[in-house]
Amino acid sequence: MSPPVTTTEHTGRRPEPPPRPPKKQGPQGALGTVSQIGDRVMSTLATGSGLLVSAAIGLIALFLLITAVPALLQNTANFFTYTGTWVVTGSEMKFGIPAQFYATVVVSVIALIIAMPVALGIAVFVTEYAPPRLAKPITYVVDLLAAVPSIVYGLWGILVLGPAMVGINQWLVDTTGSWLPFFREPQNVANMSTGGTLLTAGIVLAVMILPVITAVTREVFAKTPRSQREAALALGATKWEVVRTAVLPFGFSGYISGSMLGLGRALGETMALLLIISTVGPINFNLLESGQTFATVIANNASEFDTPAKTGAYISAGLVLFVLTFIVNAAARAVIARKGA
Numbered sequence: 656m657s658p659p660v661t662t663t664e665h666t667g668r669r670p671e672p673p674p675r676p677p678k679k680q681g682p683q684g685a686l687g688t689v690s691q692i693g694d695r696v697m698s699t700l701a702t703g704s705g706l707l708v709s710a711a712i713g714l715i716a717l718f719l720l721i722t723a724v725p726a727l728l729q730n731t732a733n734f735f736t737y738t739g740t741w742v743v744t745g746s747e748m749k750f751g752i753p754a755q756f757y758a759t760v761v762v763s764v765i766a767l768i769i770a771m772p773v774a775l776g777i778a779v780f781v782t783e784y785a786p787p788r789l790a791k792p793i794t795y796v797v798d799l800l801a802a803v804p805s806i807v808y809g810l811w812g813i814l815v816l817g818p819a820m821v822g823i824n825q826w827l828v829d830t831t832g833s834w835l836p837f838f839r840e841p842q843n844v845a846n847m848s849t850g851g852t853l854l855t856a857g858i859v860l861a862v863m864i865l866p867v868i869t870a871v872t873r874e875v876f877a878k879t880p881r882s883q884r885e886a887a888l889a890l891g892a893t894k895w896e897v898v899r900t901a902v903l904p905f906g907f908s909g910y911i912s913g914s915m916l917g918l919g920r921a922l923g924e925t926m927a928l929l930l931i932i933s934t935v936g937p938i939n940f941n942l943l944e945s946g947q948t949f950a951t952v953i954a955n956n957a958s959e960f961d962t963p964a965k966t967g968a969y970i971s972a973g974l975v976l977f978v979l980t981f982i983v984n985a986a987a988r989a990v991i992a993r994k995g996a
Contacts, residue, residue, distance in 0.1 A: 719974040726967025734971070738938065743968040750968050752975055757938045758853065758946030759976070762928065763921040765857025765942070766864055771914055773861075774868035778910075782876040783898055794873070801866035809930035812859035817850020817931065824852065824943055837942045846934070846945040854942040856931045860924060864917030871916065875909025876902050908991040915987035919980055925950040949976040 727734060729748045737751025777797060781790045824847045827838035841847050883901040892900065929951045936946035947955065949972045960966040 716977065719970060719977055722963075722967050723971035723974045724967070726964050727971055729964055730968070740935070741968070743965045748964060748968060750971075752949075752972055754935060754938060755947055755949050755952050755972055756975070756979075758932070758936065759922060759948040759950075759979075761853050761940075761942070761946070762856045762860055762932075762948065763918055765854065766860035766921045767914060767918060769858060769861035770865045770868055770917060774865055774872055774913070774917075775910065777869050778872040778876050778906075779898055779902070781873055783894065783902065797866050797869050799866075800862065801870070805863065805924060806926045806930070808859050808863055809927035812855055812927060812931045813849075813851060816858060817855050820850045820852070820855050820858075821848060824850070824854070828943065836940050839939075839941050839943070841941055841943045841945075842937060843934070843945065846932075846936075847943050851931050851933075851945055852943045853932060853936070853946055856928050857942075859927055859931060860921045863924065863927065864920050867917045867920060868910075868913040871913030872906060872910045875906040875913075879905045911987055911990055915983060918983055922976060922980060922983070923950055924948075925954050929954050949973065949979075 726743075726748065730750060731747055732739070732749040732751055734751050736753060737749060738753050739749065739751075741750040742748060743750055777793070781793055785793065824838075828840050828847075831837075832839045841852070846852055879902045883905065884897055887897045887901050928948055932945045933947065933951060933955055934945045936944040952972055953969050956969055960969070
């Protein structure tokens with residue numbers, strides 16, 4: 656029998672291969688498409704959130720400028736050097752910010768001096784030394800301080816801490832007042848007798864910002880790479896040496912960031928300080944005097960904002976506080992960047 660004639664022999668061409676079935680989209684392809692859509696959505700949301708926050712800050716700054724500039728133009732005194740009584744009624748306006756700037760900085764610095772070491776110690780103890788059964792309750796108690804309203808802190812400061820500080824204030828005056836300017840007998844003795852002093856206000860602020868600094872510092876210390884800890888232990892380092900050579904350098908930027916967050920709250924605190932210090936005090940570096948911060952001077956006179964000029968005079972203090980906050984944040988970023996370099 657002769658072999659069957661193939662198609663190639665019959666037509667002179669090779670047969671075309673059968674069409675391949677369409678590829679089915681696997682789970683990887685679908686996941687990749689969903690992932691790309693999610694990335695675009697998240698990128699859009701992140702960009703929009705950043706622009707929204709920037710726009711809000713810009714609008715706040717614009718409002719402060721529009722409100723404050725007319726009053727500043729009518730001011731007949733030097734806004735940066737005038738320390739007398741504010742005159743914001745009538746045709747002649749005289750006001751300045753040195754006293755408010757001094758009180759704001761003093762109470763904030765006192766708060767940082769007290770809160771930063773305590774927060775650092777709590778964070779190191781909770782993350783490195785305390786057993787889990789003890790670390791969790793301490794963490795909950797410290798975090799709970801952040802939920803206490805500021806007015807409660809103010810009441811505690813003027814009704815509990817203030818009277819308790821009366822004896823300490825008198826002892827400081829008798830012991831160190833003759834050679835230390837920070838604890839001399841104040842011009843207004845009534846403030847010292849009630850405890851409504853800059854020192855008391857600084858202590859209350861320290862308690863208020865303590866949970867903020869502690870929470871941020873604790874979280875950063877807990878993220879210290881395990882390899883760095885083990886490397887230090889392998890070289891024979893003690894527990895404290897591990898903390899000093901591995902944990903503290905790694906968490907320094909977080910510690911500074913948390914401190915600046917706490918400082919931001921201290922600079923703008925109003926109600927607690929309004930209950931403790933609300934009278935104008937001298938600029939003599941005496942912590943037993945009283946004073947008014949930027950926030951308290953605005954709150955104390957908010958009910959009298961009956962004219963645009965008067966409103967602008969006090970809003971100008973808010974403008975300075977706004978700028979001061981920006982300077983503090985910029986300085987903190989510079990410190991962090993220098994440490995990271």
